[in-house]
Amino acid sequence: MVYYEESQSISSDNNDWFLAATEENSLEQQDDEAESDYSLDYEYLGPRKPNYRSEQDPDSDASELSCSSPDHEGFDMWDEDPYSTNDFTWESNDMRLTGFIKERQKELNKLNKIAPWKNSTFWRKEKGWPKQLPCSSSTTNHDQSASALSLVLSDYGLSEKLHAVYRDRIVECGKFNNNSSTDIKVTANTDNVTTWLETNDYHGNNFSSSSIKFNETHASVSLPKQPTTMQQQKQQQQQQLCSLESSTNNADDNFVSKFIPYTKYIKRSQFPVVFPQDAYLALDFEPLCLAEKYGYMAIGGVEGEFELYCCMDENKPVKIWGTKFKGKDNVLLMTNSVQIVRWKKSDSDQQEDYSYFLLACMNDAGILIYDLPSHRNCNTIISTCHLNYHIRCFDHVPINDARVSPNGQHLVCVGDDACIFHLSVSFNQQKNRLIFGTPQKLKIPTSIPTFSSQYLTWSKSSLFFAHTSDTHNAVFIWKTQPKFEMLHKIDAGGYTYAIQFHPEQEGVLAFSNRYGYIHTINLDEAIFRNDPNKYVSITDYYQNTNIVTRHEITMISFRGEKNRKLRILAKINGLQWSKEGSYLYVSTKKRVLAYEFIQSSRHVQSLEKMAGKKALSILEDQKNKRKKDKESPEKRKKRKLWSEKWDKVPAHVRYNVLGNTHFASHW
Numbered sequence: 221m222v223y224y225e226e227s228q229s230i231s232s233d234n235n236d237w238f239l240a241a242t243e244e245n246s247l248e249q250q251d252d253e254a255e256s257d258y259s260l261d262y263e264y265l266g267p268r269k270p271n272y273r274s275e276q277d278p279d280s281d282a283s284e285l286s287c288s289s290p291d292h293e294g295f296d297m298w299d300e301d302p303y304s305t306n307d308f309t310w311e312s313n314d315m316r317l318t319g320f321i322k323e324r325q326k327e328l329n330k331l332n333k334i335a336p337w338k339n340s341t342f343w344r345k346e347k348g349w350p351k352q353l354p355c356s357s358s359t360t361n362h363d364q365s366a367s368a369l370s371l372v373l374s375d376y377g378l379s380e381k382l383h384a385v386y387r388d389r390i391v392e393c394g395k396f397n398n399n400s401s402t403d404i405k406v407t408a409n410t411d412n413v414t415t416w417l418e419t420n421d422y423h424g425n426n427f428s429s430s431s432i433k434f435n436e437t438h439a440s441v442s443l444p445k446q447p448t449t450m451q452q453q454k455q456q457q458q459q460q461l462c463s464l465e466s467s468t469n470n471a472d473d474n475f476v477s478k479f480i481p482y483t484k485y486i487k488r489s490q491f492p493v494v495f496p497q498d499a500y501l502a503l504d505f506e507p508l509c510l511a512e513k514y515g516y517m518a519i520g521g522v523e524g525e526f527e528l529y530c531c532m533d534e535n536k537p538v539k540i541w542g543t544k545f546k547g548k549d550n551v552l553l554m555t556n557s558v559q560i561v562r563w564k565k566s567d568s569d570q571q572e573d574y575s576y577f578l579l580a581c582m583n584d585a586g587i588l589i590y591d592l593p594s595h596r597n598c599n600t601i602i603s604t605c606h607l608n609y610h611i612r613c614f615d616h617v618p619i620n621d622a623r624v625s626p627n628g629q630h631l632v633c634v635g636d637d638a639c640i641f642h643l644s645v646s647f648n649q650q651k652n653r654l655i656f657g658t659p660q661k662l663k664i665p666t667s668i669p670t671f672s673s674q675y676l677t678w679s680k681s682s683l684f685f686a687h688t689s690d691t692h693n694a695v696f697i698w699k700t701q702p703k704f705e706m707l708h709k710i711d712a713g714g715y716t717y718a719i720q721f722h723p724e725q726e727g728v729l730a731f732s733n734r735y736g737y738i739h740t741i742n743l744d745e746a747i748f749r750n751d752p753n754k755y756v757s758i759t760d761y762y763q764n765t766n767i768v769t770r771h772e773i774t775m776i777s778f779r780g781e782k783n784r785k786l787r788i789l790a791k792i793n794g795l796q797w798s799k800e801g802s803y804l805y806v807s808t809k810k811r812v813l814a815y816e817f818i819q820s821s822r823h824v825q826s827l828e829k830m831a832g833k834k835a836l837s838i839l840e841d842q843k844n845k846r847k848k849d850k851e852s853p854e855k856r857k858k859r860k861l862w863s864e865k866w867d868k869v870p871a872h873v874r875y876n877v878l879g880n881t882h883f884a885s886h887w
Contacts, residue, residue: 271295271296271318272786272787273786273787274785275784275785277484278347278484279484280347280481280484281347282345282349282350283484283775284775285773295316295318296787296788297780297787297788297789298736298789298791299735299788299789299808316714317733317736318736320713321713321714321733321736321737321773323713324712324713324773325773328771335747336745336752336753337770341772342740342772342817342818343774343815343817343818344815344816347481348481349481349815349816350482350806350813350814350815350816351476351481351813351814352479352481352482352483352812352813353382353478353480353811353812353813353814354480354490354491355393355395355492356382356391356393356491356807356812357384357386357391357491357809357810357811358385358386358391358393358793358807358808358809359385359386359387359793359809360385360387360508361387361506362522363734364620364717365508365509365793366688366717366718366795367511367557367718368384368385368509368793368794368807369384369385369510369793369794369795370383370512370513370517370794371797371798371799371805372512372531374840376836376839376881377799377881378836378837378840379474379475380474380475380798381475382394382807382812383500383512383517384793384794384807384812385507385793386494387506388496388503388505388506388507389496390499390500390503390507390517390519392500393807393812394812395500412525414544414546415543415544415545415546472798472803473802475798476798476803476814476816479814482813485778485779485784486778486781486811487781488781491811501529501537503519505522505525507519507525508521508522508554508555509556509558511557511558511560512560513560514560514562514576515532516529516530516531516560516578517531517537518558518560518580520555520558520580521544521554521555522554523544524545524546524555524582525543525545526542526544526558526580527539527541528540528542528592528605530595530598532595538598540592540593540598541604541605545582545585553583553584555581555582556619556620557620557621557675558580558581559579559622559623559624560577560578560592561576561578561579561624562576563628563647563649565649565652577590577608579624581619581620581622581633582619583619583620586610586611586613586614586619587612588607588609588610588611589607589609590605590607590608591606591652592605593605608653608654609654609656611659613658613659614633614635614639614641614659615639617636617639619633619634619635620635620636620673620675621633621634621673621675621687622634623676623677623678623685625645625685626678626680628645628647629644629682630642630645630700632685632698634675635672635673637672638673639661639673640661640662640664640673640687640698641660641661641662642659642662642704643657643659643660644656644657660704662698662704662705662706663705664706665706668696668709670691671689671691671694672689672691672692673688673696674687674716675687675717676688677719677720679726680724680726682700683700683726684697684699684700684707684726685697685700686698686721686729686731687719688716688718688719688731689715689716690715690717692715693711693712693713693714693715693716694709694710694712695712695719695731695739695741696709696710697710697743707758708743708758708767708769710769710771713733713773714734714737715733715734716731716732716733717733717734718732718793718795719731719732719795720795720796720797720804722797722817722820723800724800724820725744725801725819725820726744727757728742728743729742729743730804732806733792734791734792735791735792736775736776736792737773737774737776737789738773738774738776738792738804738815739774740771740774741769741770741771742769743758743769744759745769746767746768746770747767747768748767749767749768750766774815775789776789776792778810790808790809791808792806793807793809794806794807801817801820802820803815803816832876832877835866835877836877836881842859842862
């Protein structure tokens with residue numbers, strides 16, 4: 221087998237490479253009570269030779285895929301935690317990934333020579349790109365985790381930031397306390413309860429309501445509120461004094477301004493560890509998944525832990541509820557994924573009138589759906605989550621991920637054993653309750669071998685969804701109209717994990733391998749192999765193997781700190797598109813990278829959208845002023861006049877402007 225390497229490579233003697241045993245001794249000395257961010261900057265212990273590169277390569281140039289073949293059989297290293305559950309064997313997909321990607325890239329190069337898009341790229345590739353965010357390390361200790369990054373929007377969507385999982389804490393990417401003096405420990409004195417889930421065979425109804433079956437095995441209590449320290453009060457006051465700049469600039473661009481130019485050669489000292497006392501949220505368990513939306517933050521753990529927070533206060537999340545799920549036989553369960561969704565309580569144009577729900581995938585125990593308490597109650601009364609449904613009729617298949625479609629009409633669940641399930645969803649406004657149909661197993665073509673699904677994503681229109689697989693070198697695309705059926709299979713070279721549809725462009729999709737590579741697809745840019753000069757959309761055809769889509773593979777790597785010739789594939793923990801879709805944020809173990817999506821960055825906004833952003837900036841500015849201090853009579857009168865003008869805008873226009881805002885503040 222031949223392996224992929226950069227255009228410049230040099231041979232090396234056996235004396236050039238490090239011994240694993242030596243590095244392990246160094247690791248033990250530097251670990252510092254599990255707070256070390258040590259990188260495996262050494263070769264795999266074995267007879268195979270590593271691939272080396274020139275240590276004189278420009279620091280500002282990101283590594284590119286090339287078609288040259290090495291003069292020996294070698295492999296690339298990858299960035300991994302010593303505590304990870306990954307399997308380091310030669311037969312594993314991770315060790316052979318570079319070779320698989322090389323073969324796939326050769327196929328794409330042949331296609332690109334005849335395709336209309338030829339050598340064009342999705343991403344900006346000048347020097348210094350992609351941009352990198354300082355103090356943005358993230359990692360989880362489970363090798364299947366790829367949901368460790370969350371995009372956090374302000375109430376009106378005018379600003380954004382990123383939260384990520386770093387071992388046993390949640391960190392705000394790009395924020396670091398040099399003094400290391402904060403004393404926020406929100407998990408202190410807040411012991412979680414145990415929630416027992418029945419995991420034995422069940423032959424009753426598909427669903428169990430909170431008032432019938434689930435109460436027999438479920439117990440939960442609310443957690444006490446955290447005391448507020450003087451330092452936290454000062455931080456809150458400082459935060460309230462900061463007002464949002466009123467402008468029509470994209471939230472994407474404002475956030476990316478915090479990023480710095482890319483560097484290929486990185487040092488551990490450049491990416492310091494965020495200690496628990498300096499983290500956004502310190503935990504007493506290892507998270508597996510993270511979701512933050514509408515002012516709520518949900519965290520699931522490797523051993524069935526689950527915690528829910530109110531994030532109204534940007535400096536100090538308030539714990540609403542916490543539990544640890546267990547089966548009746550005392551077998552620990554995994555909280556594989558979480559999603560926060562909402563439905564409007566009525567058809568009025570009052571944007572804050574929503575009901576909020578949480579979906580938690582519990583592996584063998586199915587899916588739990590909770591209704592979430594109002595933000596108004598978080599700091600005043602004891603609140604908790606109430607179970608709305610427990611869905612567990614999945615033919616005993618462990619569920620790895622489940623997502624409600626953007627239009628709120630479908631719930632798709634993916635899991636092991638090549639099983640995909642669909643449930644219809646509706647919301648009863650009178651009873652403030654979700655209604656689910658019976659789970660239907662979707663038909664998988666006989667030409668597709670058995671596979672296990674990991675993560676899924678929906679397109680903006682809810683007409684398509686896609687999911688990854690950790691047992692098959694492919695990503696699968698499905699359509700929902702006129703019926704649910706598999707539309708296309710994309711060759712990904714290796715196993716796939718994180719996946720996200722573009723928030724604005726229907727056919728654009730990004731997904732990742734476990735290490736080193738992200739893939740970008742445009743389903744609306746495809747060609748027939750026998751007629752490459754004509755554009756077609758893959759969404760107009762059904763499983764036509766003669767059609768190929770535009771597909772670009774991007775390498776994500778860095779150079780060794782101790783050996784600058786050693787290329788290390790970055791561990792990818794999550795993907796998030798920016799709100800406008802101008803950037804793709806890639807969370808790696810060392811840093812968050814921002815890739816500029818050329819098609820979105822060159823898009824000219826409509827006058828309606830620009831006017832809508834200006835209206836949102838005024839609304840958010842007024843909200844911040846009301847929070848900061850008491851308004852003078854003149855300012856109150858001015859705000860009232862503007863509000864009266866805003867109320868005269870047609871309801872459907874107001875809804876279009878406000879409909880996609882998060883409204884985390886419900887005071």
